[in-house]
Amino acid sequence: MEYNLIDHLFRHHAGKMVSVLTRIFGLSNLEIIEDAVQDTFLKASASWQKQQPDNPEAWLTQAAKNRVLDIFRRIQSEKKRLPELKNGIETIAINELFLDSEIEDAQLRMIFTACHPKLDPRDRISFALKTISGFSTTEIASALLTKEETIKKRVLRARKTIKKFTISFTIPQGKELPQRIESVLEVLYLIFNEGFHSNNKDVLVRKELCGEAMRLCKYLLKNKHTNISASYALFALMCFHAARLDAKINTENELLDLKSQDRNKWSFPLIQLGNAMMNKAVENNEFSIYHYEAAIVAEHIKASSFKQTNWDKILQWYQQLHKLKPTPAHLLTMAVVCLQNKNYIMASYYFEQINPNDLEQRSYLYYGAKSDYYSEINDKKEALRNLNIAIETVHNNLEKEFLIKKKNNLSN
Amino acid sequence: MKNFMMIFIGKEYVDLGLTEENVQARMEKWFAWGNKMEQAGILRGGEALTTQMRRIVGQDRTVADLTSADVKEIVGGYYLVRAKDFDEVQEIAQDFPDYDLGNTVEIREIMVFDAH
Numbered sequence: 001m002e003y004n005l006i007d008h009l010f011r012h013h014a015g016k017m018v019s020v021l022t023r024i025f026g027l028s029n030l031e032i033i034e035d036a037v038q039d040t041f042l043k044a045s046a047s048w049q050k051q052q053p054d055n056p057e058a059w060l061t062q063a064a065k066n067r068v069l070d071i072f073r074r075i076q077s078e079k080k081r082l083p084e085l086k087n088g089i090e091t092i093a094i095n096e097l098f099l100d101s102e103i104e105d106a107q108l109r110m111i112f113t114a115c116h117p118k119l120d121p122r123d124r125i126s127f128a129l130k131t132i133s134g135f136s137t138t139e140i141a142s143a144l145l146t147k148e149e150t151i152k153k154r155v156l157r158a159r160k161t162i163k164k165f166t167i168s169f170t171i172p173q174g175k176e177l178p179q180r181i182e183s184v185l186e187v188l189y190l191i192f193n194e195g196f197h198s199n200n201k202d203v204l205v206r207k208e209l210c211g212e213a214m215r216l217c218k219y220l221l222k223n224k225h226t227n228i229s230a231s232y233a234l235f236a237l238m239c240f241h242a243a244r245l246d247a248k249i250n251t252e253n254e255l256l257d258l259k260s261q262d263r264n265k266w267s268f269p270l271i272q273l274g275n276a277m278m279n280k281a282v283e284n285n286e287f288s289i290y291h292y293e294a295a296i297v298a299e300h301i302k303a304s305s306f307k308q309t310n311w312d313k314i315l316q317w318y319q320q321l322h323k324l325k326p327t328p329a330h331l332l333t334m335a336v337v338c339l340q341n342k343n344y345i346m347a348s349y350y351f352e353q354i355n356p357n358d359l360e361q362r363s364y365l366y367y368g369a370k371s372d373y374y375s376e377i378n379d380k381k382e383a384l385r386n387l388n389i390a391i392e393t394v395h396n397n398l399e400k401e402f403l404i405k406k407k408n409n410l411s412n
Numbered sequence: 413m414k415n416f417m418m419i420f421i422g423k424e425y426v427d428l429g430l431t432e433e434n435v436q437a438r439m440e441k442w443f444a445w446g447n448k449m450e451q452a453g454i455l456r457g458g459e460a461l462t463t464q465m466r467r468i469v470g471q472d473r474t475v476a477d478l479t480s481a482d483v484k485e486i487v488g489g490y491y492l493v494r495a496k497d498f499d500e501v502q503e504i505a506q507d508f509p510d511y512d513l514g515n516t517v518e519i520r521e522i523m524v525f526d527a528h
Contacts, residue, residue, distance in 0.1 A: 065447065065450065066447055068443055068447075069440060069443040069444060069447070072436075072439065072440065073440070076436060086425060086426050086435070087425050087426070087435075087488065088425070088438045088441070088509055088510060089420055089460040089461075089488040089489040090439075090442075090460050091439065091442040091443050091446050091460075092446070092458040092459060092489050092490075092491060093459070093460040093489075095450075095455075095458065096457070096458075096459070
């Protein structure tokens with residue numbers, strides 16, 4: 001077996017096993033559990049070099065199960081809180097937790113834990129990627145383009161918060177559920193976006209992040225309490241985006257905008273899956289931001305070429321989205337959409353409502369769009385001025401190259 | 413190969429007032445036993461029962477809510493195992509950790525109904 005494949009299997013399995021073991025020993029013993037799982041995989045790695053098992057997944061599950069006793073002893077020796085085990089026969093029930101359906105349940109519990117509103121929003125993603133997805137801190141740091149030290153701190157802080165508020169390892173129910181699902185969807189979408197909009201040149205890392213977000217979202221769809229229409233809409237949105245992931249970067253590793261993407265490279269099966277999910281999402285009339293975002297991407301996908309895009313329809317969806325969740329980024333996009341439609345009055349109406357500082361690191365997008373606007377209305381001087389600000393403020397090299405190319409075209 | 417059920421009957425730890433150390437030592441033995449069967453590939457499943465029960469008896473359907481403390485012995489749970497015969501299951505059942513408490517393992521064969 002190739003190293004990468006083992007790595008991949010371990011990563012996915014680690015999250016599952018940590019979740020199951022947490023169901024047995026509780027969140028207060030998370031560190032001991034993670035150590036034990038890590039150790040199991042190190043041993044597996046060594047033993048597989050000699051001989052690889054027929055069914056690696058089953059092998060790993062068994063190995064984790066064998067660790068139950070070790071963890072039990074270790075918790076005992078550290079005088080930490082043991083789970084409420086009152087009778088030997090209960091070990092039979094523990095054994096049942098390693099069944100596939102129970103593993104899924106445990107994973108869902110861990111997702112809700114990682115996305116708990118008491119956790120700092122920045123800590124949620126790092127903790128989720130570490131604990132559920134089995135990424136190492138180094139991998140998370142490189143995926144999120146953040147220092148490893150920062151990631152370590154975030155994971156540690158998340159663990160402390162969980163202990164401090166004695167967050168329970170459950171799938172929330174009743175009145176609490178809708179709000180908690182909302183928080184989960186938000187985190188999953190953020191993880192997805194880290195992959196999709198990432199500045200990371202490493203395509204594999206980006207795919208891994210998008211794939212993880214989709215895998216975790218699937219758990220929501222499998223559970224009858226969490227498969228609400230917003231969950232389906234988010235999954236549809238991810239499918240539509242993911243369908244275009246390969247087309248976003250050309251062979252020279254350059255970022256391509258929608259206009260220049262080869263639409264033949266879009267993944268048809270993912271688009272089909274997205275459509276099927278979208279049908280599920282609109283079965284009732286509760287529309288979330290994910291419904292509108294998915295509708296927008298679907299509109300782009302429907303167009304056989306960039307020229308064919310139905311900008312009116314897209315603008316309508318954005319207006320709905322903006323009503324539900326007003327952000328400067330939506331205003332900017334609406335301005336850009338109006339530019340596509342050559343509706344300069346509306347474009348300038350939206351531009352005027354934006355304070356570029358509100359866009360923070362993405363303010364270069366505002367200046368880039370404004371530059372386009374001035375080019376269109378033949379004000380070359382203003383176009384150049386805005387483009388220069390965009391180039392000055394952009395951080396990401398790929399995007400910078402893109403803007404400089406644009407400037408050269410404009411100057412010629 | 414046939415399927416057998418090992419039914420565990422007796423007193424609950426909590427009703428015997430075992431010390432925490434004693435309970436933990438027994439838990440370890442239970443874990444070890446389960447793992448041993450698992451690794452031998454003979455374990456087919458099992459379930460543990462809670463200590464609450466509602467008993468309905470006789471013609472009058474007399475109802476009583478009881479806990480393990482109220483009865484002389486209680487069925488605590490079962491394991492399903494695959495084995496050749498009773499003797500083999502008896503061998504497996506040697507590792508049951510609670511004989512010293514006076515508890516019992518009852519071995520029963522799972523009936524397979526064959527319509528000829």
